[in-house]
Amino acid sequence: MSVQNTTLSWDQILELAQNNTPARRVRRFGVSPSTAPIPISLHKLPPETPPPVLLYRDTNSWCPFCERVWFALEEKEIPFATEFIDLNNKPKWYTDLVPSTQVPAVKIEGELVYESKDILLALEARFSDSPLLPDDPEENAIARQLVEDAETNGSKEVGYKFLIGTSADDNELATLQASFEAKLDELERALAKYPGSYFLSTFSLVDIMYGPHLDRLAASLPVYRDYHIKGNPRFPNLNAWLAALNERPAYDRVKTDAATFNLLLRRLWGVKPSGNPLPLDPVLSETIQDRAEAAERLSDNREAAIGDILKNSGVQALAVNGDISAVKDAIEFHLKLLAEYLLHGDKLLLPWGRVGGKENLDPFSSAVGAITLAYVRNRICVPRDMSAGAATAFRAAANKILASIY
């Protein structure tokens, strides 16, 4: 295999990718995150008009409370701007501004609101022509009560305790599981009260309050506690609800994915998995739009990606006599191969690295390639870098090339 093997230039890859997906992000130079999503409704604003809402959210887009607010903004198609807050180093102006010092917070036409539940209700009061609470007064009152319940009934706290409680022995774990299941039973009954898959007769703020938390728990409990919500016959309504939620286009833009959250749990909180990570969900990534979005993100942001790989993956150690230009070339070659494979799928013939137990390719290049692909596969973070569907396509393609070259 030689570095000349890929056929397209980066510009050609980018153009081809952009022809196959409407997904775009703004690039942010020299700051983290290096790209930011563009709200679906931003084009509705006349030029030079500031959006009515400013959202303060976490730099890495991991926060489920921020996800609630982002979800509502996208559902209600409210144009908004985003200010990212580094939670490891919160700026003083932010801690001076927001009494809780937490994210999310918003300014709605200049007025500060914080606490995700209060933000959702404030957005509802100000932007009433795209309601996420029922019109019917009786159902509206029930909805408001359910929003309060979602905040105070302890379901998310019990769920996270079951997931993260580190010193738990088997008995304690069984008790935590039973308490969590009791909460899920309550939600199961609540979901049965109205026809359809949601908590009320239509999709509402109640679904948004629960969605980001329960989706994370459903993704992680199988890996860390060998406990399944999805496919569990005890929770048919919750399963139908999760499926309905995941079909909403707005949720598709804001949600995280199982791989991101599961890696985060291990790296940030040191939680030990009880099983292997779940297989990637190919259903999430079978569309060309997803693959093209992943290729678009990679090619548009390649300079930042190459810089990050060189700096943080450990690959520099392979440089001969400190000359990193060959390392850089091999990184770039494999990223390009990944982008092309995303666009062409199995029609692109991948290089075969090892044949009959012997190497028949440049071992230096393929070692750099293996590090590059393994690193980017685990490094991408949803929804910070791309949508969940695109990330699934990206990770699956990286695995496929890794299996081929190494």
Ligand SMILES: N[C@@H](CCC(=O)N[C@@H](CS)C(=O)NCC(=O)O)C(=O)O
């Ligand atoms: N009750 C708050 C919780 C928000 C929250 O816990 N935010 C976390 C990020 S997920 C945070 O800001 N953590 C940083 C800190 O507490 O300093 C809400 O609903 O908005």
